[in-house]
Amino acid sequence: MNIRSRALAAARFALSAFVIVAAVLPLYLLAKQSVTPELETFAWPPHWTPHHLTLAHFISVFEVNELRSAVLRSLGVAAVSAAIATLLGAMLAHAMARSSIAQRIGLSTVSGIRLLPMIAVAIPLGIILATVGIYDSPSGIGLAIVHAAIAIPTAALTLYAAFAAIPLEIEEAAWIDGASPIRIFLTIDLPMARASIATALILCFILSWDEFGFALLVQQTNRTLPPLLYYYTVFGNVGPASALALLMMIPAVCVVVALGPALRGTLTAGSSR
Amino acid sequence: MRLCGIRSRFTTVNAASKRLRTVFVVVPCIFMIAMLLLPALNGLLLSFDHHGPSLANYRILFDDSMFWRALGNNLLVPFGSVIVEFVLGLALALMLTARRSRSALIETAAILPFAIPEIVILTLARYIFLPRGYLNGALAMAGMHALPWLSPRSPLATFTVILVDAWHVTPVVMLMLMAGLQTIPDELYEAARLDGAGTFATFWFVTIPMLMPAIVGALILRGIDALRIFSTVLVLTGPEGVPVLSTYSYSLWDDAQKPHEAMAASMILALMVTMIGVGGLLAARRFSRDDGARA
Numbered sequence: 001m002n003i004r005s006r007a008l009a010a011a012r013f014a015l016s017a018f019v020i021v022a023a024v025l026p027l028y029l030l031a032k033q034s035v036t037p038e039l040e041t042f043a044w045p046p047h048w049t050p051h052h053l054t055l056a057h058f059i060s061v062f063e064v065n066e067l068r069s070a071v072l073r074s075l076g077v078a079a080v081s082a083a084i085a086t087l088l089g090a091m092l093a094h095a096m097a098r099s100s101i102a103q104r105i106g107l108s109t110v111s112g113i114r115l116l117p118m119i120a121v122a123i124p125l126g127i128i129l130a131t132v133g134i135y136d137s138p139s140g141i142g143l144a145i146v147h148a149a150i151a152i153p154t155a156a157l158t159l160y161a162a163f164a165a166i167p168l169e170i171e172e173a174a175w176i177d178g179a180s181p182i183r184i185f186l187t188i189d190l191p192m193a194r195a196s197i198a199t200a201l202i203l204c205f206i207l208s209w210d211e212f213g214f215a216l217l218v219q220q221t222n223r224t225l226p227p228l229l230y231y232y233t234v235f236g237n238v239g240p241a242s243a244l245a246l247l248m249m250i251p252a253v254c255v256v257v258a259l260g261p262a263l264r265g266t267l268t269a270g271s272s273r
Numbered sequence: 274m275r276l277c278g279i280r281s282r283f284t285t286v287n288a289a290s291k292r293l294r295t296v297f298v299v300v301p302c303i304f305m306i307a308m309l310l311l312p313a314l315n316g317l318l319l320s321f322d323h324h325g326p327s328l329a330n331y332r333i334l335f336d337d338s339m340f341w342r343a344l345g346n347n348l349l350v351p352f353g354s355v356i357v358e359f360v361l362g363l364a365l366a367l368m369l370t371a372r373r374s375r376s377a378l379i380e381t382a383a384i385l386p387f388a389i390p391e392i393v394i395l396t397l398a399r400y401i402f403l404p405r406g407y408l409n410g411a412l413a414m415a416g417m418h419a420l421p422w423l424s425p426r427s428p429l430a431t432f433t434v435i436l437v438d439a440w441h442v443t444p445v446v447m448l449m450l451m452a453g454l455q456t457i458p459d460e461l462y463e464a465a466r467l468d469g470a471g472t473f474a475t476f477w478f479v480t481i482p483m484l485m486p487a488i489v490g491a492l493i494l495r496g497i498d499a500l501r502i503f504s505t506v507l508v509l510t511g512p513e514g515v516p517v518l519s520t521y522s523y524s525l526w527d528d529a530q531k532p533h534e535a536m537a538a539s540m541i542l543a544l545m546v547t548m549i550g551v552g553g554l555l556a557a558r559r560f561s562r563d564d565g566a567r568a
Contacts, residue, residue: 124316
């Protein structure tokens with residue numbers, strides 16, 4: 001082994017160690033904060049292991065009204081927006097997989113939309129939602145619609161490959177048997193793409209679940225989880241904030257660990273903030 | 274981006290399916306435009322409205338020193354963060370695609386920061402970098418001085434913001450570069466080895482040129498996203514600590530109750546993103562055409 005390859009091996013080891021520490025240590029500290037009393041979290045020098053254990057922060061998530069309703073609102077907004085985005089995304093992806101004009105229109109709309117900064121949309125959108133009467137609504141319906149619009153590109157890109165892979169002979173056979181185009185779409189294309197539809201639903205759900213900017217501006221008092229976590233963090237409620245943060249991670253981490261490499265392509269294709 | 278797989282041999286193209294296809298394109302696109310583009314255009318109009326049409330909102334911005342700080346940071350922070358992401362992402366991608374050191378555990382650990390919701394990463398980062406946070410605790414244990422990582426207006430705070438921003442999205446850059454690395458045929462590496470090229474020569478003359486399309490794509494996409502930095506600054510330092518255009522606009526709207534000035538600031542950001550985004554895309558197209566001509 002010469003010096004150069006030994007240096008490479010050392011660099012490789014250092015990088016691996018760094019990656020594991022950067023991924024695991026912060027999560028450990030978060031978990032520790034969520035089960036220790038707040039006084040202990042503010043101790044100096046900081047404690048690296050919990051000295052006292054408590055479940056009070058997790059219990060507060062389910063007992064404090066503000067926290068519980070934020071969890072429910074986040075779930076609702078994410079579910080509704082994922083359903084709308086996947087439906088509209090499936091329509092767009094289907095058309096894009098069948099016609100080059102549709103493809104051009106779809107791609108230019110999606111990339112044009114991507115250039116818009118959140119803040120340039122959210123402030124005027126808030127004013128519009130207020131005039132329609134769904135600004136900061138307790139159900140979060142305004143935010144759900146916005147999240148659906150942001151998530152359509154993700155859904156469409158996830159579903160495009162699935163629709164492009166369906167053999168046209170099948171559609172032709174159905175056509176000859178007298179099925180209308182909409183019926184072909186509903187009873188043949190959608191069921192055949194069901195694995196990708198599930199992926200699209202999950203990705204859109206997580207996109208909404210994690211989204212912070214629009215949620216902060218559109219739901220000013222009836223908050224979803226990310227803005228609520230922001231206020232708890234900034235105003236020093238360490239314990240509940242840590243418990244909330246830990247709970248927030250569950251959906252996303254489950255997906256990545258379970259689906260892992262299978263998601264690679266779609267994660268990078270749909271990533272945006 | 275170009276998607277392939279269009280099949281023109283669809284023999285049953287007829288009025289009914291054409292009509293359906295039109296509906297399928299128009300409905301989602303109108304929905305996106307109505308929810309995102311039209312509000313932004315409305316904001317553009319309102320940004321020129323100061324008790325009647327005028328440029329007063331922009332003039333107010335240009336007289337505000339905070340605006341110029343925000344503008345400067347909005348160039349500096351994304352630039353720094355893209356560089357950090359790129360260097361780390363490339364190192365990780367090279368390590369994880371090398372045959373000898375492929376490891377599912379390290380790959381999962383490397384992707385994990387992206388799977389964690391952004392706001393959770395930021396919450397964590399705040400507890401780590403606070404004056405009496407874990408990092409200073411670790412420094413104290415090692416017998417070193419504590420550092421004011423988040424102190425407002427300091428270059429160190431800018432550095433911390435860059436680092437935390439890069440932490441969350443490095444996995445995306447890594448995945449894009451890994452996808453690019455996997456398309457490089459093994460024969461090229463073999464030929465380089467037979468010609469006696471060492472590790473670094475192979476890297477410089479084979480890997481980097483072949484990876485160029487993936488690198489350009491990753492830099493453009495990440496660059497556009499990085500310009501829109503908002504939550505990192507808001508959570509770590511507050512809107513005044515290391516102001517960027519998004520947080521500046523947000524505090525004009527939320528704290529100062531000046532919606533029209535806020536829209537003016539956000540329009541300047543939108544203009545910046547559009548210019549850099551379109552410029553990057555044109556450069557990339559030119560690049561790929563040159564590449565095609567050479568091949």
